[in-house]
Amino acid sequence: MRPDMKLGVVNSWLEAVNAGDAATVVGLTAERVEIVGPRGAGPADRQVLADWLARSGFSATSLRWFCGADGAVVVEQDARWAAGGSARLASRFQVDGGRVTRYVRHDDGLEPALAAAGLTAADEVLG
Secondary structure, eight states, X not given: OOHHHHHHHHHHHHHHHHHTOHHHHHHTEXXXXXXXXXXXXXXXXXXXXXXXXXXXXXXXXXXXXXXXXXXXXXXXXXXXXXXXXXXXXXXXXXXXXXXXXXXXEETTOHHHHHHHHTOOGGGEEOO
16 A cells, blocks of 8 residues: 555544544444554454543544555544643554554653654654
């Protein structure tokens, strides 16, 4: 899959999260998706994302984008939660076959997310 297509999938996924559009998030996610976050890690049915979206009140502004040839995408974000609170974090995605197959939230920021994805500053998408 071309890098622009991977970026398009992730962009549509993030826009759907911000809009609270669970149906689109589910449609852009593999049936079984690996989710890694502050409350644990492991494979889950994609419906788990719809449930999370309904209760989290999460939204984020994307700041910087990075993309690798193997389907890895990292997005640095300013995140907000409806219950209060905000943070700068990074979201790491794996995209295969036009769907998100892995989502990792890096509360520790951009550099650890890039390292985990095997990406560097040279992989930043500009423009």
